[in-house]
Amino acid sequence: MEINTGVLKNASLDARIILTEQEEKELKAQIQEFLAVADTMKKINLADTKPTYYGLKRQYNLRKDEVKSSLPLETSLANAPDADDSCFRVPKIVED
C-alpha cells in the first residue's frame, strides 16, 4: 500500500506532532517496508477469531466503589510549567 504524504502529515497532526521533511521521508519509507511485511499477516483469514485487547486472561479485579480523596491541589500543581494558586495557566485557546 502506497503511503500518501498528506495522510502521513494528518496522522502526525492527530498526534500533535510536526515532523521535519527528513523525518517524514524516513517514516514513509519505514512504514511502506513494514506494511509489506504486515500484509502477509493481513491476508490470513481470521474473520471468526475474537480479538484480544487486554493483557490479563482472568477477570480484572475492580476496587470497591468507595469515595476516596483525590490528589491535593498543591501536589497537583507542583510540577506545572505555569500555574497560579489554583489552576494551570495556559496560552489562550482562541486564535486572534
Place this chain on the structure above:
Amino acid sequence: MDLPNSSIQQLKTKINENTSFLDELGESVSHRSSKVQEKYNAFISFDPQLIADEIDVIKNKVHSSKNLSLLGVPFALGDNISTSEQKTTCASKILSAYQPPFDARVTSILKEKGAIVAGKTNMNEFGVGCSGDSSFFKAVKNPWDTKNTAGNGAAAAVLTGAVKLSLASDAVGELRQAASYCGVMALKPTYGRISRRGLLDYASSLEQIGIISNNTRDLAAAMEALFGYDQEDVSTLDAEVPAYTLMLDNTSSKIQAALPEDWSDAPFLQDDIKILFQEQIGKLQDLGIKIDLITLPHFRYASTAAAIISAVEAFSNLANYDGIRFGYRGEAKHLQEMYTQTRSEGFSSKLKKFLTFGSLISTANYYNDYFLQSQKMRSVITNELDTCLQKYDLILTPTTPFTATSLDHNSTFNGNLPDPACYYTAAANLTGLPALTFPVNGAGLPFGLQFMGKRENEVELLKTALLLEQELSFQKPEFEI
C-alpha cells in the same frame, strides 16, 4: 566488602549482627554506582545523599520491622518507574524535570522491605526499544564493549555489580533484550504479577515491570517480595504468590521444552548466534532437558502484531504529555500550537515517528486491516502457545537474533518496524506468558537463551535457570569499578 558476590542472605546476616554495616554498604553502593555512571552512563539520577538518607531510615527499621526480606539489598529502577524523592524522566526531554508526587507500588514495596534504591537508570525514551538511540541523556554503553549498546542502564548496573537487582519495563521484550546484550538474567513475569501502578508505560496491555539479576536465588527473593495483588491496580492478578526461595532446593528434572521449528527464520539472525544456539541446544539436552521441534505456525507474526498494538497504545498513552500539568512546555501564542510545539520539541525524532505510525494505524483506512487483525492474531498466538504448554514445560528460543548492536546506529536494520530485536521476545508480551532470559557466552559478546513458561508458573523458569546456573559455565570479564 564483596558486594557483587554477597548473597541477599549474607547481607541480611551482616546487618542484623551489626547495623553500622549499613554505612559501609551505602558507601560501597554509592561508589560503585558512581563509577558505573562515569564509565557507562548507566544512570539518569543518582544521589549519594539520598542513599545515605535511605540508610538512616533502614537503620531505624532493622530491629523493629518484621518482614525486611530485602534488607540492605541495593536496587536500581528504570527511569519510567515513579519515585517521589527523585526525578522520573522516562529518558525524555519532555519529562526531564518531572518529580512524581508518589512512589510506584514497586518503589513502596522495596522501601517497606528494607531495600536500598540506588538510583534511576537510563533507557530508550519511554522504554520504546533498547537500541540506545533515543535517550535524552545519551546512550548506555555496554560494559563488554563500549562501542555497543547495553540496552538499558538497569542491565549494566547489575552486570557490573553496582546493584544486586534492577527493575525495568518490558513491553515487547526490552528488559530481556538488554539482559541478553549484557549477559545477565531477567524475568518478565506473567501479566499481572507485578503492580504497574506508577509505571509510566507506553503499551498498557503488553508492558510489565520485570526483574534483572545476576543469580537465581536473588531473583526468587525479589519475586516473592514484588509479586502480588494491588487493589489500586486493576490489572494485577489476585493469585497466590509461592515461596519461590524455598522451592529452589530441588532443580528441575525431566524438563520438556518445545523449540519452534522455524526459529532460524528470524530476520537478521547473526550467523554465530545460529551456530552457538544450536551448540547450546546440545548442552541442554546433555543436562537431561528434552527438546522437541514443534510447529507454531503463527509465532512468526508476533513481533509484527506487537509493533502495531504497541504503536497504537503508545499514541494513546503518550497523549498525556501536553505541557499543561507537568513536563516541558514549548513556547506558543495559542493552545493548539503549544501542544504541537511541546511534543515536537519534547520528544525525540524516533519517538515522534513511532507515535505518528501509531496515529496512522488508528485511522479508519488502517484500523481493520492492521490493528484489529493484530488483536486477532494475538488471540491465535495465545491459543497456540497455551496449547503447546499443555504438553511442554517451556518454549525455548534465542532471546535476540543478534548480540548488542553498535552505538554508531549504522546497523542495516536501524529504525526498522517491527524492531528485529523483538522477533523472539514479543510473543510473551502479546500472550501475557512469563519469560526468562539466561546468559550464555557468545563469540565475543554474550547472548541469551529465552524460556517461556506456563501462565502463573514462574517456578519452572526459576528451576530451569538454577539448573543452568549450576551446570553451565558462564564467563564474564572483571569490570573495573
